[in-house]
Amino acid sequence: MKMFSKTKSGKSINTTMEHWDNVSENTKNFYANNPYFQYKKKELLKLVRKWGENLSDKKILKTDLYEEAVGYDDILFDIAQKNSEIYGIDISPNIVKKANSIKIAKNANMDFSIQDVRCLKFSDNSFNLIISNSTLDHFPEVSMAMQELNRVLKNNGILILTLHNKHNPLLYLLLKGAKIFNRYYKFYSDDAYSIKETKKLMEKAGFIIKDSTTILHIPPLIPSITNELYKKNNKFLKNIGWIIFNCSLFIANMPLLRHFTGYLIAIKGVKINNEQRY
Numbered sequence: 270m271k272m273f274s275k276t277k278s279g280k281s282i283n284t285t286m287e288h289w290d291n292v293s294e295n296t297k298n299f300y301a302n303n304p305y306f307q308y309k310k311k312e313l314l315k316l317v318r319k320w321g322e323n324l325s326d327k328k329i330l331k332t333d334l335y336e337e338a339v340g341y342d343d344i345l346f347d348i349a350q351k352n353s354e355i356y357g358i359d360i361s362p363n364i365v366k367k368a369n370s371i372k373i374a375k376n377a378n379m380d381f382s383i384q385d386v387r388c389l390k391f392s393d394n395s396f397n398l399i400i401s402n403s404t405l406d407h408f409p410e411v412s413m414a415m416q417e418l419n420r421v422l423k424n425n426g427i428l429i430l431t432l433h434n435k436h437n438p439l440l441y442l443l444l445k446g447a448k449i450f451n452r453y454y455k456f457y458s459d460d461a462y463s464i465k466e467t468k469k470l471m472e473k474a475g476f477i478i479k480d481s482t483t484i485l486h487i488p489p490l491i492p493s494i495t496n497e498l499y500k501k502n503n504k505f506l507k508n509i510g511w512i513i514f515n516c517s518l519f520i521a522n523m524p525l526l527r528h529f530t531g532y533l534i535a536i537k538g539v540k541i542n543n544e545q546r547y
Contacts, residue, residue: 289335289361296339301499304514305492306341312484313344313431317400320429320480320537325350327397330421332386332404334359338367344400346377356396358384387413391421399428403533406432406460415474422540428476431484431533433461440489440532464534476538483531486521487514 300306318324329348334357337343349355357379359365365383372379384390386401387410399418405411418428435441441461462470468478491514498510521530 286360286362289359290363293335293339293361293363293367299496300340301496301502302341303492303495303499304511305487305495308487308514308518309342309485310344310347313342313402314347316431316482316484316535317344317348317429321348321398321400321427324348324398325353328354328395329356329398329400330391330396331355331357332399332401332418333357334364334368334381336402337371337381338364343371344402345379346372346375349377349379355379356391357381358386358389360385387417389417389421393420394423395421397423397426399426401428401430403431403433405430406462409460411462412470412474415470415476419475419540424540424542426540427479428471428538428540429535430467430471430538431535432467433459434483434531434534435461435463435466436483436529436534437461437489437531438529443489462534464536467534467536471536471538475540477541478536479539480537482535483528483533484535485532486518486527486530487532488517488521488530489532491517 321327321329331337331345334345337345337357338359345355345357355378357368358381359368360383362383365381368381372381382390386404387408399422401418405414408414422428433440433444444459444461447459464481464483468481471478495510495514498506498513501507520526
């Protein structure tokens, strides 16, 4: 089933709930706790703690709950602090349900809800920090989503945005190939972005750019290979997976290659009002 929402301008948008519910069902037994997810979680936490500045006494929003629901690379449970308000949203009811189950098991004080990042239910000026980790690259209405994120951020609030890295030639080719062969692409668009074009989109939405980088320096197919070897739950195969992953990580992190091997671009934007622009 497709669900359509209306933006404030009256424009209809396809929220693709069915697709993401299917994704969560199809991947529920896919993930193994392997070196890639440990590496990904470490890199994302390092980025959020650096760019998010002081994470205590802040109202924080994460724009999807996929990792918190089905993966080993969740970060919200780690950044939650005693004096912070943590909110998470996802378009998929199934993913929100799973994330809520894990939240209850961890006895974590957070608020998870079913929402579309292109048409948020939150009031204006609600959050100090928004973490959008490869959410906006899964549909074409990126500008619409960025405007919504700007709307719900407080003045001087921070957006930490990551998107698929267009500078990475292997990733770019894989995404283009997937669009041809994956039947789910009739429901949504999975795309990659350059740092330059993403900065322009963010500036148009009302952000000033404070920093940018690329993260997750590992060839696109290596995480899947490592995961499959770890799923076998065989010590020898796990050792092989560990060797493959770390050798690939070493090569991809060579200084001259880092711009082209990062799986994600990462950009820090700050919301400012019109008076601050001049």
